[in-house]
Amino acid sequence: MLAALASRLAQALLVMLAVTAIAFVMFRYVGDPVAMMSREDASPAEKAELRKTLGLDRPVLVQYGEFVGRVATGDLGVSFRNQRPVADLLGERLPATLELVIVATILSLSIGVPIGVLCALNPEGKAARLVQTVSLIGISMPTFVTGIALILVFAVILRWLPSFGRGDVVLVGGWTTGFLTKSGWASLVLPSITLALYQLTLIMRLVRAEMIDVLSSDYIRFARARGLPARYINFHLALRNALMPVVTVTGLQIGSLIAFAIVTETVFQWPGMGLLFIQAVSFADVPVMAAYLLFVGFLFVVINMAVDLIYTIIDPRLRTRRA
């Protein structure tokens, strides 16, 4: 168990080193930092001076080593655009995105799993067929269309909910949260539904397919032959087996939600990481882009490790053999 964990950690470190290398290459070779940072009328001497202060005249490997060292201590450089440490920028934006993603994930799991199970229990039923059709629409509708449609209906026509921003936020120990105010919650509704819709259909269809598989397995037939109540078989026994792949998919989906909530954040002007990234791209703000890349890489590595860990907890076959 410990050895497996150690080897998993070693792999994660390797991946992170590779990602750092790419971020470094981006830093070093996408555009000239000196040209971007110095005034337009700077003389060549001034530029050389700056190059030296930035340490760009030293061997590449030394620079890479230092880069890794800085990244490891949380120093992600200074944004070209607004001359502030990138770590601070990320820190400001992260809560907005995380809160949005957490709400969207809870929504999609709490609705997707039960509906998936119900569809699997009666796959030929009218309700199940209707859900299948509707979910097909949900899965094929682009996020921006659902977002704009929701804004049109609930913000413009009905005027029930705000169409953009996070509403009032409260600062709790360096973390800005919208969970504590009424307008914060109101602002969360539309973007989180927009973000959750795809997840929800994905999870629902996955749970349905897995459940149908598991329900025809020998061990579920054996449970039926032992006369256990249907509710217990379906929701206690079979669901646990069916949720195995859902753990993987949900994990990866949380990763992509955080990393790529860009469209939703743009539609709702949500002050999150996605918006930060879009702005960084349009201003060629390399430090922010590199930091974003590092962050996304780190996120996926951490999530994958967490998924592996959860797997060993729920699947006894993956634990070390004791008998």
Place this chain on the structure above:
Amino acid sequence: MSSRPRPTAGVPALDIRNLTVEYGQPGEPPMAAVLDASLTIMPGEIHALVGESGAGKTTVGNALMGLLQAPGRITAGGITIGGKAVDTRTGRTEGITPGLDVGAIFQDPMTSLNPLFTIESQLCETMRHHLKLSRAAAQARALELMRAVGIPEPERRLKCYPHQLSGGQRQRVVIAAALSCDPQLIVADEPTTALDVSVQAQILKLIRALADERGVGVLLVTHNMGVVAQVADTVTIMLKGRVVESGPVAQVLGAPRHPYARSLIGAVPRIDVRMNRLQAPSEATPAADAAREIVRKQMTADTAAAGGALEVENLVVEYGGRSWLPGRSAKAFRAVDGVSFTVQPGEIFGLVGESGCGKTTVANAIAGLATPKDGAIRLSGREIGARGKHGRALQMVFQDPYSALNPRLRVSTALSEPIAFYKLAATRAEAAEDAAVLLEAVGLDRSAGERFPHAFSGGQRQRIAIARALGPRPRFMVCDEPTSSLDVSVQAQILNLLKDLRDLTGLSMLFISHDLAVVRQMCDRIAVMQAGKIVELADAETLFRAPQHAYTRELLSLAPSLDSIARAPAPAHGA
């Protein structure tokens, strides 16, 4: 062990009267899976229900276990379990509680337990639900049950997950679960088919003991006549949903009256005496004879593939042991440990042993599907195996005819592909003609080539697989359990076919099986494998008459056979 009151003696554990089970959606003509079937099981009686695939025996079991799947429904007849009448008016068995009134034992212990829950939780949940036991009481009873079914270290095993137990132990757990609520009746659907003979013998003994000691009636659904002869008191033979014969085992197996019962029992390979052919309807037709003559000429004229002697010398195959991370323990498993034997041209050489003994690995190494760590394999004097190259001289017939054929290839394409690949036919049309001839030679119609594999039964598919192996005109054929997934009458036909082909073409065969009776009927010489080594190698007759090694004697004594029942003397030739 606490026990619910038994009904008075003389009340049957199970009484089925004129049961009919039909399948079919409303509006369609129904298909009767079981038609007018009756049988009675007294407490303590083991009643075997036998028949070939599609006979309806599993449907009877499923109806009793409450597992009848829609659109299947009971349309007529009555069921009484332990004197308690079952309401079948709704089409299913209302009023009997599966688990409480009827215990179930499934075929494959590897899949009948949920891998994510401990043995204890799976045993306890049934008792807590039906008997309303407290957690502690259920756990105490689970421990008693584990002892009763003979699992060593029951306290520790209870906390285990299914994957930590062997197949035999898992089947004991399944039996414990079936017994947990003290049912009147246990339905055991092929309870030992997935097990090795030694484990099978133990499980059958356990079931017999439970019937004797607890007075529980057992409905034993099986296709294995040896198992019936060994453990059952009474037997019912089904054919296409109908009961054709029923009675005490000795009477039904010893002197069957119904023609189908006679042919079914006659088709069972005998372990006590070798016969020229197995009892099966003759397949000789003018077309088949002509086709076989063509195949014979083609194969004997093929000088490029002369010979056919196989020499296996000191073969070693290991699995695992490689790890890309340094420092990880890399312990290799030696599946085949120094195996040597020679197969003469035209000989059928048998390789027997229990699962995990390495017999399939030997076959794979010969066919180039496993890489030997050490040793040499020579066919007609030329080294093969190590590089995985054996050309067309060596072909293979696999166990499962359902997965051995590509479902997306027409049969004629599947057959002519290797013929064209080895340039044995000048044109595509000639290859297709060769394929058609091969189909006739294995007893199929030449038009079979136009269809896809799903249009054929298991036995027909195995014939196609054999025809495909013959296509490249091999000198050596590896048959890995070629009949173990087939019904007994189909098995007899396939075995006869393989023998005929050997006689016709002088081809040599390595015949792998766990069924000693089949091996006795098929093979000239036999090697017995245990834990990767050959423990005994002898003439078929010598091996069965005077086994030398203790393990061979054990295998022979454990093999369920019809010997205990007086059988009609062996006919000189099959009917």
